[in-house]
Amino acid sequence: MEYRKMEALSVSPSLLGFGAMRLPQHADKQVDQIRTNQMVETAMRSGITYYDTAYNYHEGKSESILSTALRQFPRESYLLADKLPVWLIEKESDTKHYFEEQLQRLQTDYIDFYLLHSLNAARWENMQRNHVLETCEELRAAGKLRFFGFSFHDDYALFEQILRAHSWDFCQIQLNYMDTELQAGLKGLELAGELGIPVVVMEPVKGGSLARLPEEGYAILQRYGCTDSPATLALRYVASLPQVKVILSGMSDQAQLEENLRVFSPFQPLSATEQQAVAELRQMLDSRVRNGCTGCSYCMPCPQGVNIPRCFQIWNDFAKFGNVAATRSAYYVMMKEAERADRCIGCGKCEAACPQKLPIIADLQQVAAEMPLYRE
Ligand code: SF4
Numbered sequence: 001m002e003y004r005k006m007e008a009l010s011v012s013p014s015l016l017g018f019g020a021m022r023l024p025q026h027a028d029k030q031v032d033q034i035r036t037n038q039m040v041e042t043a044m045r046s047g048i049t050y051y052d053t054a055y056n057y058h059e060g061k062s063e064s065i066l067s068t069a070l071r072q073f074p075r076e077s078y079l080l081a082d083k084l085p086v087w088l089i090e091k092e093s094d095t096k097h098y099f100e101e102q103l104q105r106l107q108t109d110y111i112d113f114y115l116l117h118s119l120n121a122a123r124w125e126n127m128q129r130n131h132v133l134e135t136c137e138e139l140r141a142a143g144k145l146r147f148f149g150f151s152f153h154d155d156y157a158l159f160e161q162i163l164r165a166h167s168w169d170f171c172q173i174q175l176n177y178m179d180t181e182l183q184a185g186l187k188g189l190e191l192a193g194e195l196g197i198p199v200v201v202m203e204p205v206k207g208g209s210l211a212r213l214p215e216e217g218y219a220i221l222q223r224y225g226c227t228d229s230p231a232t233l234a235l236r237y238v239a240s241l242p243q244v245k246v247i248l249s250g251m252s253d254q255a256q257l258e259e260n261l262r263v264f265s266p267f268q269p270l271s272a273t274e275q276q277a278v279a280e281l282r283q284m285l286d287s288r289v290r291n292g293c294t295g296c297s298y299c300m301p302c303p304q305g306v307n308i309p310r311c312f313q314i315w316n317d318f319a320k321f322g323n324v325a326a327t328r329s330a331y332y333v334m335m336k337e338a339e340r341a342d343r344c345i346g347c348g349k350c351e352a353a354c355p356q357k358l359p360i361i362a363d364l365q366q367v368a369a370e371m372p373l374y375r376e
């Protein structure tokens with residue numbers, strides 16, 4: 001197992017982190033504690049020392065299931081990361097309330113890495129209004145949390161603003177070879193490196209989307225002589241970036257865990273030829289998009305409430321990766337009904353504002369016709 005030192009924190013977590021957001025489940029969707037125990041035991045014995053959970057994972061059960069699986073190991077033999085459910089904070093006292101509840105669920109006295117979960121502009125504003133950072137610093141002073149950071153899903157400008165606004169111990173960003181310019185992206189990774197802030201990466205395989213490739217993708221791998229599976233290649237791409245200290249993988253079964261362990265034990269950075277193969281894969285996947293929406297949002301707001309850039313992003317992602325589960329979740333679970341493509345009444349306001357001159361109305365009709373095919 002590879003370990004990378006977080007210089008400022010004097011701690012060296014395993015480069016592969018165990019994400020407890022997609023634990024093995026029974027047929028009724030309840031988490032399988034026994035299989036989780038087995039996976040955690042394998043992970044611990046193979047040198048994984050970083051375990052990541054959150055208040056809301058597995059409908060609030062992930063923390064206690066993970067802590068049960070870890071109970072047989074000495075507390076100081078692993079690093080526990082957990083996240084404040086920032087969207088539930090309504091008043092100043094809420095931070096301590098949720099933190100104490102999390103300690104109870106985790107059956108521990110302290111959390112090693114504590115994050116403000118999934119910050120965006122509105123949530124960041126709420127953190128300041130309710131003095132959440134000050135409360136977390138008090139918890140740190142009391143020895144209840146060791147390192148304080150945040151995870152992030154918004155644009156680069158906000159990432160930079162947040163990163164510079166506090167003396168963070170670490171941060172967590174989404175990064176994979178297709179998202180190098182999305183959210184914090186490679187630019188954010190470099191900025192964190194310049195500021196000496198260690199980075200934990202999530203979604204290295206883009207929620208599973210990079211675990212399978214269209215046929216052209218396998219042809220590229222063959223041409224470059226790559227024998228790795230697509231998921232392994234995606235993990236190795238992220239791990240080849242030296243500023244990355246931990247890569248989280250939400251593993252759902254023993255086979256996935258063992259495949260990941262092989263990547264990091266020992267870890268081999270991508271060769272120049274493999275980097276070229278990845279660049280070509282990126283180009284090929286990008287070329288499969290249905291329209292050239294850049295997500296600039298000049299078309300917004302739509303008077304009917306349609307979230308135009310988001311509809312196109314989901315549509316384009318499906319064309320690139322063909323991930324039905326991710327498409328269904330993004331369109332029917334994460335997106336409100338009122339924001340979906342079928343709400344468009346064809347008024348034309350958006351088309352006049354689009355710098356790409358996209359046929360937004362016709363494309364939204366297409367999205368509205370195709371998405372039900374992926375609904376459960
Ligand atoms: S054409 Fe449709 S998407 Fe565009 S502004 Fe009008 S209602 Fe909204």
Ligand code: SF4
Pocket residue numbers: 292293294295296297298299300308309312353354355356357358360
């Ligand atoms: S203005 Fe055009 S390119 Fe920009 S988000 Fe809207 S549809 Fe996409």
